[in-house]
Each structure stands twice: as structure tokens, then as C-alpha cells.
Amino acid sequence: MHAKRKTAAVVGAALAPVLALTLPAGSADAHGYISSPPSRQAQCAAGTVSCGEIKYEPQSVEGPKGLTSCSGGNGRFAELDNDSKGWKVTPVGRTQSFQWVLTARHATSTWQYFAGGRKIAEFNDNGAQPGATVTHQVSFGGLTGKQKVLAVWNIADTANAFYACIDVNVG
Numbered sequence: 001m002h003a004k005r006k007t008a009a010v011v012g013a014a015l016a017p018v019l020a021l022t023l024p025a026g027s028a029d030a031h032g033y034i035s036s037p038p039s040r041q042a043q044c045a046a047g048t049v050s051c052g053e054i055k056y057e058p059q060s061v062e063g064p065k066g067l068t069s070c071s072g073g074n075g076r077f078a079e080l081d082n083d084s085k086g087w088k089v090t091p092v093g094r095t096q097s098f099q100w101v102l103t104a105r106h107a108t109s110t111w112q113y114f115a116g117g118r119k120i121a122e123f124n125d126n127g128a129q130p131g132a133t134v135t136h137q138v139s140f141g142g143l144t145g146k147q148k149v150l151a152v153w154n155i156a157d158t159a160n161a162f163y164a165c166i167d168v169n170v171g
Contacts, residue, residue, distance in 0.1 A: 070165035
């Protein structure tokens with residue numbers, strides 16, 4: 001019996017590098033997205049809307065800071081920019097909580113929210129590392145009706161940001 005355990009240990013040790021190279025990366029390579037109300041990438045991951053690669057990695061919409069696209073300029077996720085794809089629209093009030101799920105908690109400079117062609121909210125974290133979830137209370141001001149909200153998580157120590165679009169009906 002001792003010989004069998006030793007053989008299993010040797011085989012396991014020999015296979016470990018092969019498995020490390022062939023298995024998909026886990027959350028260490030992931031980042032974050034808005035889960036509530038459901039962002040476009042959350043809808044893809046849940047199967048609410050039929051999507052391509054973003055279905056498997058909703059937390060990966062990363063691109064250079066300062067962009068205004070739902071895809072973060074990432075061609076692999078360009079379908080997130082398609083406003084006619086059939087995204088579920090969430091009814092909201094004049095103020096709404098937006099919850100981010102973070103699978104890698106990067107030091108954060110700011111969180112920004114845009115709707116109606118302008119910035120409607122900004123939260124400054126001054127380089128702090130956020131928790132596993134982050135919630136912001138955002139006021140829509142005078143905006144009403146159907147709106148596409150662009151939420152941006154600006155990382156403090158890189159030139160990149162994470163992007164999410166959420167379709168809402170402000171009533």
C-alpha cells in the first residue's frame with residue numbers, strides 16, 4: 001500500500017506542471033463587473049442575452065482609461081457596444097444602487113458613471129484596495145426614460161480601467 005501512495009505522489013508531481021499549463025486561468029486573471037442591476041456582460045454570463053466570448057469572462061472588459069464604449073475598446077467584446085442586441089432594461093428610480101463584483105481587487109483611483117452624454121457620478125477611492133463587492137448610490141438628476149449607463153472602474157496603478165454598461169429606464 002505504501003508503494004501505491006508513493007507512485008501516486010510521483011505521478012501527481014509529474015502531472016502538476018502539465019495541468020498548470022493546460023487548465024484555464026482562474027480568478028487571478030479576472031477583475032470585475034456590475035452585477036446589479038445586471039450589466040450587459042452580466043446578462044451574457046447569465047444567458048439572458050445570447051453572446052460570444054464575454055459569456056465566459058464578464059469580469060474582463062478592460063481597456064485604456066478614458067474610453068466611452070461598453071466593450072472598453074476590446075474587439076473580442078464588441079457585441080457589448082451593440083445597442084440593438086436586445087439587452088434587458090431594468091426599471092429604476094431617480095437614485096439607484098450599482099453593485100460591482102470584483103474578482104481581483106485592484107487599487108482604485110475613481111469609479112465613474114455616465115448617462116445622457118455626461119458624467120452623473122464619481123467616487124474617489126484615492127488608491128485604496130476595494131472589497132470583493134462595491135456598491136455606489138447614483139442619482140440620475142433630471143434624466144428620465146431609457147438610459148444607457150456607462151460605469152468605469154479606474155485602476156490606480158495602471159493606465160487601464162474596467163467598463164460596464166447597464167440599460168435602465170429611469171421613472
